[in-house]
């Protein structure tokens with residue numbers, strides 16, 4: 001499956017950027033607190049996750065100094081996310097942090113354009129649409145790795161987790177307005193990769209830098 005680009009706009013399904021719709025619990029002393037980035041509507045058959053209901057919250061601590069794997073559990077009934085320890089401490093300048101929570105916006109999914117599809121376009125050219133351009137929210141499909149491919153075993157049941165979304169960053173001078181009309185979504189020169197186990201309601205977050 002090729003995947004989709006999420007962009008600002010209304011969709012038949014309820015995919016959301018940002019917001020504060022979930023209670024997020026982090027280990028005591030962890031800094032910065034995790035930020036809810038995306039909430040995906042699992043009822044959307046385009047995603048092919050084989051779920052007819054419920055939502056998947058994609059959340060991460062957005063400090064570019066720490067590229068370790070992150071893991072959390074979520075409870076779709078209580079709308080609660082609980083991050084695994086140990087606590088993390090970023091030494092990133094506070095000026096570089098995005099607002100937390102991020103402003104909430106509806107998202108619509110659109111098919112990949114030719115330039116965004118690694119099946120027909122050179123991977124490094126596709127990366128240019130993902131890092132510093134409008135295609136920075138990639139949902140479904142295979143991960144667009146910046147380096148080598150990685151596999152993720154669920155830390156609860158041990159089965160391989162499914163890739164669900166990749167998050168790059170947008171062009172500094174042409175922000176989409178998701179964060180604000182003047183501030184782009186920018187975490188540093190790296191991308192986040194979200195993987196999920198739907199049996200355990202567990203998510204892993206990986207990072208790769210250029």
Ligand SMILES: [Zn+2]
Pocket residue numbers: 154155156157158159197198199200201202
């Ligand atoms: Zn599992």
